[in-house]
Amino acid sequence: MASKEAYxxxxxxxxxxxxxxxxxxxxxxxxxxxxxxxxGLTLDQIDGVFTFPGKAAGYLAFSPIGADxxxxxxxxxxxxHMGAMEQPAxxxxxxxxxxxxxxxxxxxxxxxxTVYEAGGMANPEVYMSGMKQxxxxxxxxxxxxxxxxxxxxxxxxxxxxxxxxxxxxREQLAQIALNGSRxxxxxxxxxxxxxxxxxxxxxxxxxxxSTPLCLYDCDRFSDASTVIIVSAGDALDEVKCEPVxxxxxxxxxDRFSWDQVDWFAAYETGExxxxxxxxxxxxxxxxxxxxxxxxxxxxxxxxxxxCEKGEGGKFIEGGTxxxxxxxxxxxxxxxxLGAGRLHGFGFAHEAVTQLRGxxxxxxxxxxxxxxxxxxxGGPLAAALLLAKD
Amino acid sequence: xxxxxxxxPRLDQENxxxxxxxxxxxxxxxxxxxxxxxxxxxKVLCRHCxxxxxxxxxxxxxxxxDTFTINYQPWAKGLEVPYVIARVALDGVPGVYLxxxxxxxxxxxxxxxDRVCVTFEEQDGIFYPLFEKQKxxxxxxxx
Numbered sequence: 001m002a003s004k005e006a007y008x009x010x011x012x013x014x015x016x017x018x019x020x021x022x023x024x025x026x027x028x029x030x031x032x033x034x035x036x037x038x039x040g041l042t043l044d045q046i047d048g049v050f051t052f053p054g055k056a057a058g059y060l061a062f063s064p065i066g067a068d069x070x071x072x073x074x075x076x077x078x079x080x081h082m083g084a085m086e087q088p089a090x091x092x093x094x095x096x097x098x099x100x101x102x103x104x105x106x107x108x109x110x111x112x113x114t115v116y117e118a119g120g121m122a123n124p125e126v127y128m129s130g131m132k133q134x135x136x137x138x139x140x141x142x143x144x145x146x147x148x149x150x151x152x153x154x155x156x157x158x159x160x161x162x163x164x165x166x167x168x169x170r171e172q173l174a175q176i177a178l179n180g181s182r183x184x185x186x187x188x189x190x191x192x193x194x195x196x197x198x199x200x201x202x203x204x205x206x207x208x209x210s211t212p213l214c215l216y217d218c219d220r221f222s223d224a225s226t227v228i229i230v231s232a233g234d235a236l237d238e239v240k241c242e243p244v245x246x247x248x249x250x251x252x253x254d255r256f257s258w259d260q261v262d263w264f265a266a267y268e269t270g271e272x273x274x275x276x277x278x279x280x281x282x283x284x285x286x287x288x289x290x291x292x293x294x295x296x297x298x299x300x301x302x303x304x305x306x307c308e309k310g311e312g313g314k315f316i317e318g319g320t321x322x323x324x325x326x327x328x329x330x331x332x333x334x335x336x337l338g339a340g341r342l343h344g345f346g347f348a349h350e351a352v353t354q355l356r357g358x359x360x361x362x363x364x365x366x367x368x369x370x371x372x373x374x375x376x377g378g379p380l381a382a383a384l385l386l387a388k389d
Numbered sequence: 390x391x392x393x394x395x396x397x398p399r400l401d402q403e404n405x406x407x408x409x410x411x412x413x414x415x416x417x418x419x420x421x422x423x424x425x426x427x428x429x430x431x432k433v434l435c436r437h438c439x440x441x442x443x444x445x446x447x448x449x450x451x452x453x454x455d456t457f458t459i460n461y462q463p464w465a466k467g468l469e470v471p472y473v474i475a476r477v478a479l480d481g482v483p484g485v486y487l488x489x490x491x492x493x494x495x496x497x498x499x500x501x502x503d504r505v506c507v508t509f510e511e512q513d514g515i516f517y518p519l520f521e522k523q524k525x526x527x528x529x530x531x532x
Contacts (some may be wrong), residue, residue: 135399142430144396145517146490148474149464156458157476164456164501194461210460210474259476259488260429 005233006098007243008038008386009108011349012227017192017341018118018368020223024064024366025073028114031225032074035361038162039110039229040240041303046229047079048106050092052113054083058130060168063113065225070112080105088269089290089376090344091384094228095249101232111228112346117221128251142259149384154258155377157211159295163212166310168298170212174203175319176330177216177337183324184334186362193340217294222340228348244352246369248277248385258378263309265381266296266374268305271384274374281305285326285368286354288347291335296377304372304383328362329354344375348384355388393465397515403431406445411509411516417445418482429485450507451523452479453485459496473499477520493521 012035014027022030036042055066067083072078080100087096090113097109107293120127136144148154160167177198184194198216236243250272253265273279281304290302298312306328307315316322322330333339333350340346352369353359375384396511397409410417419428421435422442435443457475472493491499492508505520 037421091529110412134397136396137399137401139397139430140396142402144517146474146488147460147464147468147472148488149396150462152462153460153474156460157474160458161456161501199394208459212464213458257430259486262483290464337437381481 002104002384003102003234004230006101006246007231007233007236008094008228008246008348008352009231009236009239009241009243010035010041010227010229011319012036013189013349014225016174016189016222016224016342018124018220018222020119024114024116024119024152024223024225025069026284027064027223027225028070029074031112031227032070032110035110035229038241039231041229043074043076043237045108045158045238046110047181048100048109049076049078049081050093050100050109050111051083052087055086059107060117061117061127062197063121063376064116064127065112065114070110070178071314076110086205087382088253089380089382091348091375092249092251092375092382094140094230094246094348094384095251095382097230097247098246101230104232108238109230111230111345112225113343115223115341115343116223117341119223121221139258150210150314151258151377152213153210153295155295158264159212161315162298162310163296166313167311170204171200172213172313172317173294174200174318174334175322176204176291176297177203177328179319179322180291180331180335180338183332184338184361187333187339188360190334190339192336193222194338204296209323213293214296216337218294219336219341222342224340224342226342226345226349228345228352242356242388244355245389246384247279247387247389248273249383250276251382253379253381254378262378264299264303264377265298265379266376267303267309269381269383270300270305273301273304279385279387281371284328285366286332286351286371287330288332288335288351288371289330289375290344290347290375290377291331292341292377295336297330297335299377300310300374307367324362324364332359332362333365347373347375348386351384351386355386379382391467392469393467394482395512397513403433407431408515410445410447410466411511412508415447416450416518418435418448418479419443420446423457427482427485430458431435452477452505452520454491454499454501454503454505456501457491457499471496475520477505487518490519494520498522503517516521
């Protein structure tokens, strides 16, 4: 039976670490168990599995576990499943699950993202077997031949342009990493990633990666699994938790390219998030914006309309506005810069944590009711509006 | 010390004119014979009007540094850093940008709006279109 609404009913996360000895399937199991406990569901009530990007053959470090693996390993009777890279971005796996429960195909869906990029580097034969290739093809042939190997190089060029066109400074940009570090210190699950609080001085003297991005502007390979359970609105009587409604979602892109566009897809996606809801940006109590690179949250701030195009640097200047007690607390768990490269799913996990008031030391004040979680950079962009209503 | 070989594009029907045009000193970009617009990355059709009446056209090979980054991280063993990665807007090819390197000058000599021209670096049958700053008299000639 089709359901009018979709809700996040359970969240779970494994230990987050660097070179964890635990097998990524077991990390996934840890996150699944925690999410099921959180939702008050049992495995036999799960009837769908959605993930991004699916198992990455040849680069298992990036994505070692696919939807197929989880269905088989846990004996899930799935009515629909999906693991795909070609969707708006990481969080759109949750959006697809919402569509599945609204359509009536599924009632309770496990959405997950497992990463093993740190552990995988220690075991390249297994986890990075396809990385050495004689030739490059597809999109990477337009960047790799010029040693623009990493997305850091691609993002850096847009950050440079922001500096030139709008006066963004490194001191402003630093606030993303400083805020992430400060919040990560209050997040028990970030202990392996952030061991001491970053200072502006340390940031400014850090090794440069691709100007203007320095070491602290880039997230760090981690091993972890994050699970979000999405349930149909008419199945809420089966859960024992505080559900959070997926009030809107968007994932728009009009040119799939990292270098032929003037603006990242976050701008179009951000604008479109408000087209499917009565909520506005003024209702948002916290933003959890993808920070694989520190410049990306600025594109989300501008794209979602929290400030004008080009004004992101001024918006975060000094860091007070985005602090835990600021007008728009940002990346309250530390984001990926502070709490590890969970690859998108950490932002949904933290948004739900805050809306439920379970942030502990890092809980934002008041009674937050609306959060935006985003993921992606360049042509990748997905946004979720989450509401406790 | 020498740099490792550049990653080599796998040649196919769509990209061969781009990656091999440098053998004749040509920077080839796909142009539509019907609507006159350019398609890059190259495809077997025009991305503006879907016409199959397309062909590589040798463009001027000059342009402007639209944006750039000075890269300090060695992404491969032995890669010499720093070097400049730039997005070049090509003259006469509206809407087309190339990610490339600005070479033959110190990294801190590159700036937004710099006029640049193509210089091909050959390696194993591939002609990599790199760019260098136009000399003053060349730049004046372009104006």
